[in-house]
Amino acid sequence: MKALFFNSTEIREDNIIWGLIEAGIDVERSELEVNLDDIYPDQVDKITEESKEYDFVITRSFSVNVAEACHISGVPYIAWCYDSPVRALYTKEAKYPGNRIFVFDKKQLKRLKDEGLDHIYHQPLAANVTKASTVAITDEEIIENECDISFIGRMYNREYYDMIAKGLPEQYDRECRSLFDRFMCNWDKGVTVFDELSDEAVSYLYGMLNKEGRDRYSLSDRFMTEYLVLVIELTCRERFKLIDEAGKRFKTIVHTFDPDQYADRISATLKEPLGYMSDELFKVYYASKINLNLTMRSIETGVPQRIFDIMSVGGCVFSNYQEEAAEMFEPDKEIVLFRSLDEFMDKADYYLRHDKERIDIGARGYMKVRDKYNYPNAIRRMISKL
Numbered sequence: 001m002k003a004l005f006f007n008s009t010e011i012r013e014d015n016i017i018w019g020l021i022e023a024g025i026d027v028e029r030s031e032l033e034v035n036l037d038d039i040y041p042d043q044v045d046k047i048t049e050e051s052k053e054y055d056f057v058i059t060r061s062f063s064v065n066v067a068e069a070c071h072i073s074g075v076p077y078i079a080w081c082y083d084s085p086v087r088a089l090y091t092k093e094a095k096y097p098g099n100r101i102f103v104f105d106k107k108q109l110k111r112l113k114d115e116g117l118d119h120i121y122h123q124p125l126a127a128n129v130t131k132a133s134t135v136a137i138t139d140e141e142i143i144e145n146e147c148d149i150s151f152i153g154r155m156y157n158r159e160y161y162d163m164i165a166k167g168l169p170e171q172y173d174r175e176c177r178s179l180f181d182r183f184m185c186n187w188d189k190g191v192t193v194f195d196e197l198s199d200e201a202v203s204y205l206y207g208m209l210n211k212e213g214r215d216r217y218s219l220s221d222r223f224m225t226e227y228l229v230l231v232i233e234l235t236c237r238e239r240f241k242l243i244d245e246a247g248k249r250f251k252t253i254v255h256t257f258d259p260d261q262y263a264d265r266i267s268a269t270l271k272e273p274l275g276y277m278s279d280e281l282f283k284v285y286y287a288s289k290i291n292l293n294l295t296m297r298s299i300e301t302g303v304p305q306r307i308f309d310i311m312s313v314g315g316c317v318f319s320n321y322q323e324e325a326a327e328m329f330e331p332d333k334e335i336v337l338f339r340s341l342d343e344f345m346d347k348a349d350y351y352l353r354h355d356k357e358r359i360d361i362g363a364r365g366y367m368k369v370r371d372k373y374n375y376p377n378a379i380r381r382m383i384s385k386l
Contacts, residue, residue: 001383003027004054006034006047011060013277015128016080019375020058022130025383028054034063037088038213044069051075056386062086062101067093076100076386080378082125084108084299085227090115090217100385105302106324115218121385124328125305126378127312127369128277135282135313145287148250148352149318151243151294152274152284153306155256155266156236161229164208172201179230185238185341187320193230193297194223205229231297239294242341243268246292250348255284277309285315289358290336290348293319303328307335311369316362318348328373334365 003025005017012033020027032046047069051057057070062079070077077099081089084105088094089112094101102123103109109122165173179196197205199222206221209228219227240262246252247267256262259270274281285291291310301323310317318336319325329335336351338344351358 001025001055002053004051004057005029006032006057006059006063006066008036008059008061008063009033010036011082013060015126015131015277015375016058016060016379018128018131019126019379022376023379023383025379034059034065036061036063036065039064039068039093044072048072056383058382062088062094062099064088064091064093067096067099070098071096074098078102078382078386080123080382082305084302085111085219085223087217087219089117089120090219100382102382103302104324105299107300108302111223119385121382123378123382124303124324124373125308126373126375127308128375129312129366129370130375131277132282132309132312135279135286137283137286141283142287145284147253147269147288149246149252149290149292149348150255150284150288151239151252151268151292152255152281153239153294155239155243155254155262156232157261161233164205164229167208169204172204175201176205176230176233180234180237183234185241187322187339189321189323189326192300193234194226194300197222197226197230202226227298235294235297238297240266242294242344243292245341245345246348249345250352253284253288281309282313285310286313288315289352289355290318291315293317295320295322308369308373311335311362311365314362314366316351316358317365318344320344329365329368332361334361334368336361 003020005027017027017029030050043065047066051069051073054075056076056078057066058078059066061081067077080102085108094117099119101120104123104125106122112120183193202222202225206225243254244266252268253271254268255271255274257273262270293306295304303322303325307317307319321337321339325335325337331337336347338347
């Protein structure tokens with residue numbers, strides 16, 4: 001088979017290409033970077049013409065432009081989504097019969113099936129163990145990056161909610177803040193911020209959002225409001241709270257965007273962000289005693305990409321509880337899951353004093369993704385749906 005791969009203007013990485021090659025698929029990467037959310041007729045024309053000589057087209061996440069082009073050319077289109085939700089999946093282009101769409105969150109899968117998407121499947125994300133294995137790390141680099149706990153990712157900020165909250169009637173602001181307090185660092189099974197606000201609060205918040213261009217998406221007013229306001233704000237609060245508490249007790253390092261703006265708000269050491277799939281990223285994962293994952297609240301049950309990337313070099317993963325993480329990995333054997341801030345602190349203290357147990361967890365996590373949750377396995381399964 002012969003595949004054509006497109007990077008997008010939003011994300012540029014070659015993991016899928018590695019997986020296609022390992023699965024025995026002839027692949028070429030287009031020089032064109034496609035837009036995911038908005039239709040550009042000139043772009044559609046170029047994709048249509050370029051895709052005609054291939055057996056299928058594949059992208060990381062879903063592109064309405066690729067879907068439209070493949071609908072015209074009749075070439076099957078595989079889209080493997082790494083984020084949740086993906087708003088482009090709430091468009092008419094997502095319903096084209098030639099699409100084969102794969103999402104990693106079972107709750108999101110159900111939402112999209114309810115929207116009328118027929119050719120959509122559950123596919124966990126994967127570790128590019130082959131590429132990670134090419135990274136060479138010296139003893140000096142291990143010492144340089146060594147820490148008790150590391151977190152690599154966005155901290156977000158509260159400016160968006162604070163901007164909205166300034167104009168909120170007291171009753172709705174109080175309702176939102178009560179929700180944040182109730183769910184803060186509560187990761188028990190089934191806990192979700194969705195469908196919790198009153199209809200009146202949702203209606204008011206939705207009216208304050210910038211809705212330009214959103215008529216293309218079949219997202220409900222409630223889901224749009226919850227995703228753009230509640231999810232981001234609660235995730236932000238949780239990351240600040242847990243990392244600040246960890247930094248007070250353990251040597252904690254955070255690599256994030258604009259680290260200087262958080263210096264007076266977090267006890268941890270703040271450093272510049274690291275390029276995705278860069279050697280430096282993997283070196284931090286390898287050298288950190290504990291690698292922290294704090295899942296975006298919009299990912300309801302699925303396992304985010306960060307966990308697979310950490311495991312690809314044998315790093316020990318500490319993650320808030322996610323239903324699918326407990327299904328895919330054996331807790332306290334291949335991954336450490338926590339349901340609260342207190343449980344995180346207790347487990348971090350324990351495993352930092354028990355090196356062998358912690359290192360064994362990293363090794364077993366590595367073997368699980370190496371043997372099961374790898375790119376060629378995922379590619380073969382997706383191609384089977386063609």
